[in-house]
Amino acid sequence: MPSLFNTRRQFMKNTAAASLGLVTLPSLLLAQKNNPPGNKKIICLxxxxxxxxxxxxxxxxxxxxxxxxxxxxxxxxxEAGIPGKTHDEAAAIRKQEAINACKVLNAKPVFTGQIDGDSVCNNEWVSRIQQLIADEKPDIVFTHWPLDRHKDHQVASLLTIQSWLRLPQTFSLYFFEVCTGEQTLIFHPTDYVDITDTQEQKKKAVYCHVSQDPPGIYNCGHAAMEDFRGRELGVKAGEGFVRMSGKLQGGMGF
Ligand SMILES: [Zn+2]
Incomplete structure (x- = not known):
């Protein structure tokens, strides 16, 4: 089995991150092989x-x-994701689908209440997301890569980045990709995870989103992405991430 530290450079980078007291994705996943379970807190926004x-x-x-x-x-x-349905109707359907998907992943769902297609990044929402993340006391946070054709994906990313910059940087931030080429743009992973063992569980979770044409989600790139990231890592299926690097002080907020 290939190491999750797939390059020496990555190993050095993660070692440096560990020395800052940050929990890294590879170290957390490697921990399951040699150490007791993590008991860490993970957020995905x-x-x-x-x-x-x-x-x-x-x-x-x-x-x-x-x-x-x-x-x-x-x-x-x-809300805007089901043709022919009102926002309220679509939101009810998609909320239940998300709850079902979270059951498959054994995850806790949280809904912030922003509106599909009309998402905003302003001071009020930076504070709200910052507080939401702070309350969870995470060790690792995942969010969208900020270069993405979908504005809601960009807003989700920016709100998370601003929260990361403003909070004590005791957690690591990783960016994920969705429908690369069609949505996520210019994405070059720094970290990879072998998802061969959980690929089917992931598929079950994605297939909970019945209203979103799950086969279409896979055909629009995710099957190829899992295959290609797996090839880059040398396994059957993988997911790629970009890790926010550096320990920035002072923030870049407005
Ligand atoms: Zn989306």
Whole structure:
């Protein structure tokens, strides 16, 4: 089996992160092989129901199996995502689908109440997301890569980045990809996770989003992405991430 530290450079980087007291994704996953379960807190913040599941569902399932607590925060409830349905009707359907997906992943769902297609990043929402993340006391946070064609994905990413910058940086931040090429852009992973063992569990979670044409989600790139990231790592299926590096002081807030 290939190491999760797939390059010497990555090993050095994660060693440096560990020396700062940060929990890294590889160290957390490696811990399950040699040490007791993690008991760490993991947050994944996505723009819509189905984004966390398709972007990093295999990794979330793997982290949960290793003994870590998973919380999935949905910025919007996908109100605009079902043609022919009102926002209220679509939100009710998609909220239940997200709850079902979280059951498959043994994750806790949280809905912030922003509106699909009309998401905002302002001071009020930075404070709200910052507080939400702080209350969870996470060790690792996942969110969208900020370069993405979908504005809601960008807003989810920016709100999370601003929260990370403003909070004591005791947690690591990783970006995931969704429908790369069609949505996520210019994404070059720094870290990979072998999801061979949890690929089917991930698929079950994605398939809970019945209203979103799950086969279409896989055909629009996710099957190829799992295969390609797996090839890069040397395993059957993988997920790729970009790790926010450095310990920035002072913040970059407005
Ligand atoms: Zn989305």
């Amino acid at each position: 996505g723009g819509h129901p189905d984004d966390p599941e398709s972007g990093c569902g295999g990794t979330l399932a793997k982290l949960q199996k290793a003994g870590n607590d998973i919380t999935i925060i949905y910025l919007t409830t996908g």
